[in-house]
Amino acid sequence: MISCKDISFSYDGKVPTLSNVTLDIADGEFLCILGGNGSGKSTLAKHLNALLVPDSGSVEVDGLNTSDPQLVYDVRSRVGMVFQNPDDQLVATLVENDIAFGPENLGVPTSELSQRVADALASVGLMGFEQHETHALSGGQKQRVAIAGALAMHPEVLILDEASSMLDPRGRHGLLKVCQELNHAGMTIVMITHFMEEAALADRVVLLDRGRIALEGTPEEILTRADELHSLNLEEPFACQLALELKRRGLDITPHVDEESVVTEIRAAMGRHIETSLCDKTAASDEAPQSSDTAPLIQFEHVYYSYEKSTRERARRRKKNAPATQAAEWGNDPNAVWALRDISFDVHEGEMLGIAGHTGSGKSTIIQHMNGLVHPTQGRVLLQGASMADKHVNETAKTTVGMVFQYPEHQLFANTVFEDVAFGPQNLGLSANEVTERVLExxxxxxxxxxxxxxxxxxxxxxxxxxxCAFAGVLAMRPRVLVLDEPVAGLDPAARTEFLQLIDDLHARGLTIVMVSHSMEDIATHCDRVLIMNKGSIVSLGTPREVFASDRDLKSIGLGLPAPQHMARLLRDAGIPLPHRRLYSTKTLAKSIVALAAGGVA
Known part of the structure; x- marks a missing residue:
């Protein structure tokens, strides 16, 4: 279907982004392209549908040379592409118009357009969102619209460039299910991702390093090579990580990329030590959660919020939508009047609070209340005991609570790094020396x-x-609270680890952190408390151990467990007596398994 022969490309004519890449993609293949940030993945993807053409070498799609300008239309009608940031791809104000844009430009008859739009929305779980404005959608919902727009064109090849990075666990699972169904029906899928569990489902994996193909093979061949993956800023799937950790601890387990194979290996290695009667024992080392005795910095008191500002419009929508329409498959109600419903919780001085929830659950709306970007329709938000409805308190919040949005690099705007970081302090009226001091710090x-x-x-x-740099611009304001909305989305595993360490370091210095994330592992590992949202309401608030002790409630709202917790559940289902109410990491899970294998108690 696609043939890349010895292609090289440079954006500036000096530094090569791709160097002598030769790659064939078969018709109907599911190919995954991996690599660290800056390895050339997106550049290669743009060559596959003639958004870029090589400086040397050639790319052919279904026999069509992408360098021939007369063939560009034919190439792009065969190859659909979804970018990492949906805002780079949305073109219309209404959802249905955006999805129809591609098919219209392909000359699809008007009589067929509405059915294509409906089918595409059903595929991504957004039925009922046809008349919604694209700018008012959450980041994950925008990504689904972008995916639907590509699907509506009925391409022969679908390219996904980190398309799942802004989706919640259910959304990622739904996208993978759609891709697998399309692939089984004959569509060629090319997926770029940093989620190794997604890569494990591909037919073939290609790893890029500095614009060249470094490794190529089946997922089982490539994703179990831990040392080589780490050298390329990547990591193994969790199942393989656990197997390698067990091997280091003396349990003879062969690494695999899929969970079922590793569970089977562990069960076989456990042998006679499996005693289901131990399943409900909880280790004495499991400590009771400690309640915070610090004064709250931010308080939410029965907060409701609606993007429909008038009482009349909210009433009209409630009446209009009284008969429930078909619910979206991935956890959203397209006709919901309230973005937030009766939200009450505190953010305590010095804590790290994680906020999780399905796409469109209200996470970003909550954090926008924390520094007065939006105000409750009903209820109150307090900063250090004073209502943000007060103009002076609201102004104070802008400097007390620093906000870092999704894709924080999009907050950059100045001519130099110094000017960008200095912008906030300068607007506080500080002297030039004080501004310089804050920038350097x-x-x-x-x-x-x-x-x-x-x-x-x-x-x-x-x-x-x-x-x-974007982080620095917020920190230069010396806020007491740092609010982060998906701060590590789109980063490769090595960069992700670095940024999470940076956040931990800032927290250790006394900064209060609020972090929104779709990664259950990040929240479980780094946060003191976790708040779980569903359809604008709080469904759970507590320590990570309390929240992640059981997956029943989380699964029902489209969220998953941290990978170690999920694997522990699979092992318990296989008869291995691991304690139920414990928050595991890779190392503690491996330690418990090895203890059981030695005839002890986990």
Whole structure:
């Protein structure tokens, strides 16, 4: 279907982004392309549908040379592409118009358009959203619309460039299910991802490193090679990580990429030590959760919020939508009047609070209340005991609570890094010396060398450096609370680890952190407390151990467990007596398994 022969490409004519890449993609194949940030993955993807053409070498799609301008229409009608950031792809104000845009430009008859739009929306679980404005959707909902727009064109090849990075666990599962169904029906799928569990489902995996193909083979051949993956800033799937950790601890387990195979290996290795009667024992080392005795910095008191500002419009929508329409498959109600419903909780000084929930559950709406970007339709938000409805308190919140949005590098705007980071402090009316002091301090806190980057354009920096620069711009305001909305989305595993360590370091310095994330592992590992949202309401609030002790409630609202907890459940289902109410990490789970294998108690 696609043939890349010795292609090379450079954006500036000097530094090569791709070098001598030769790759054939078979008709009907499911190919996964992996690589660290900056390895050339997106650049290669753009060559596959003639968004870019090689400086040398050739790309052919179904026999059509992408360098021939007369064939570009034919190439793009065969190859649909979904970008990492949906805002780069949405073109219309209404959902149905955006999805219809591609098919219309392919000349699809009007009589067929509505059915294509309906089918595409059903595929991504957004039935009922046809008349919604695209700008008012959450990040995950926008991504689904972008995917639906590509599907509505009925391409022969579908390219997904980190298309699942902004989706919740149910959304990722739904997208993979759709891709597998399309692939089984004959569509060629090319998926770029940093989620190794997604890569494990492909027919073939290709790893890029500095614009060249470094490794190529089946998932089982490639994703079990831990040392080589780590050298490329990647990681193994969790099942393989656990198997390798068990091997290091003396249990002879062969690494596999799929969970079922590893569970089978562990069960066989456990042998006679499996005694189901031990299943409900809880280790004495499991400590009771500690309640916080610190005063709340931010308080939500029975907060309701609606994007429909008038009482009359809210009443009209409630009446209009009284007969329930078909619910969206991935956990959203397209006709919901309230974005937030009766929200009450506190954020305590010095804690790290994680917020999770399905796409459109109200996570971003909650955090926008924390520094007064939006205000409750009903209820109150308090900052240090004072209502943010007060103009002075609301102004104070802008400096007390620092906000870092999804894709924080999009917050950059100035000519130099120094000017960008200095913008906030300058607007506080500080002296030039104080501004300089804050800029240097903020750059140091995020691990950037001021001598090296201060006078550079922020747009000359690497993606990881841009994100650090955006963090610095917020930290230069010296906030007491740092609110992060999906701070590590789209980063490769190595960069993700670095940024999470940066967040941990800031927290250790006394900064209060609120982190929104779709990663259950990140929240379980790094946060003191976890708040779970569903359809605008709080369904759970407690320590990670309390929230993740059981997967029943989480699964019902489209969220998953952290990978170690999920694997522990699979092992218990296989008869291995692991305690139920414990929060596992890879190492503690492996330690418990090895203890059982030795005839002890986990």
């Amino acid at each position: 903020a750059l140091r806190l995020v691990g950037l060398d001021a001598d090296e980057v201060a006078q550079k354009s922020p747009f000359e920096l690497s993606g990881g450096q841009q994100r650090r």
